[in-house]
Amino acid sequence: MTGNWASLTPSSRSRLLTVLAALTTVCLTVACREAEPSSSAEEDPAYLAVIVAVFAHPDDEIVAGPALSRYAWEGHEVHLIHLTSGQIGDANTDIPRGEVLGAAREVEARCSAESLGIQEPIMLGFMDGNIATWADLPRIRAALRAELHRLQPDVIITWGPDGLSGHTDHRIASSLATEVFQETWGEIPPPSKLYYAARPAMSESQPATAMGDRATVSPSLITTVIEAPDFADWTHEAMHCHQTQWNPRVTVDRLFESIQGLSEGRISFRLAGSRVGYPASGSVESDLLERIDL
Numbered sequence: 001m002t003g004n005w006a007s008l009t010p011s012s013r014s015r016l017l018t019v020l021a022a023l024t025t026v027c028l029t030v031a032c033r034e035a036e037p038s039s040s041a042e043e044d045p046a047y048l049a050v051i052v053a054v055f056a057h058p059d060d061e062i063v064a065g066p067a068l069s070r071y072a073w074e075g076h077e078v079h080l081i082h083l084t085s086g087q088i089g090d091a092n093t094d095i096p097r098g099e100v101l102g103a104a105r106e107v108e109a110r111c112s113a114e115s116l117g118i119q120e121p122i123m124l125g126f127m128d129g130n131i132a133t134w135a136d137l138p139r140i141r142a143a144l145r146a147e148l149h150r151l152q153p154d155v156i157i158t159w160g161p162d163g164l165s166g167h168t169d170h171r172i173a174s175s176l177a178t179e180v181f182q183e184t185w186g187e188i189p190p191p192s193k194l195y196y197a198a199r200p201a202m203s204e205s206q207p208a209t210a211m212g213d214r215a216t217v218s219p220s221l222i223t224t225v226i227e228a229p230d231f232a233d234w235t236h237e238a239m240h241c242h243q244t245q246w247n248p249r250v251t252v253d254r255l256f257e258s259i260q261g262l263s264e265g266r267i268s269f270r271l272a273g274s275r276v277g278y279p280a281s282g283s284v285e286s287d288l289l290e291r292i293d294l
């Protein structure tokens with residue numbers, strides 16, 4: 001990082017303070033971060049992993065935000081692919097739906113990725129709400145496959161088959177990402193793992209739809225929990241980027257508090273596919289890169 005404190009934007013200052021706070025916490029609790037194998041990406045590029053999140057619309061990435069930020073901060077290459085530009089959206093804006101709103105949401109997507117500290121998002125530009133038509137599926141699959149083959153991810157993250165909200169676009173994103181993961185990759189190194197972002201039900205006895213209209217899964221299906229409370233504020237900042245969706249601001253803050261209150265900074269995943277084995281029965285991974293030979 002170059003420049004001095006005065007030259008930094010408020011966003012950059014906030015991020016720097018968050019990193020310093022995280023470093024302080026880590027150093028206090030585990031002697032220092034350099035001793036941890038998981039931090040070796042910072043010192044040795046050979047340990048760098050490529051993680052690609054595949055979602056349908058700008059703002060979907062929020063579901064995994066703190067985990068994405070944590071891996072990017074640790075030095076790994078974290079990408080985000082959106083199948084659509086969110087041209088229809090839940091628009092809380094006067095911007096006309098269609099291409100104009102899509103352009104605005106692409107700006108919001110870039111803002112969000114910057115706040116999360118990940119790579120600039122890859123926007124495939126298919127029409128929001130329309131990607132599930134049979135006519136479009138081959139084109140979308142081919143475009144997604146091409147990007148994934150180019151990026152050669154070690155890990156792919158996407159929605160679960162429920163799409164969390166049941167949105168057709170979410171479920172298609174999950175299905176296509178799963179399909180490409182499972183394919184034979186030929187000469188290209190295939191991804192090692194496929195994860196579904198998942199919201200665990202509070203208990204086995206709780207109905208799967210107990211969180212309003214948001215699907216939850218049985219806690220027994222959660223294979224992986226990423227502890228990333230130090231990066232929650234980055235996700236909060238990213239949420240504010242999506243102004244066309246979550247306006248006025250107070251709504252965003254309440255939603256963030258709700259999410260944080262439910263997850264306590266833990267992001268849960270279901271390991272949906274693996275070429276490097278699965279965690280032992282009954283155990284839960286704490287690292288998306290577990291068992292991957294980088």
Ligand SMILES: [Zn+2]
Nearest residue numbers: 056057060167
């Ligand atoms: Zn969405």
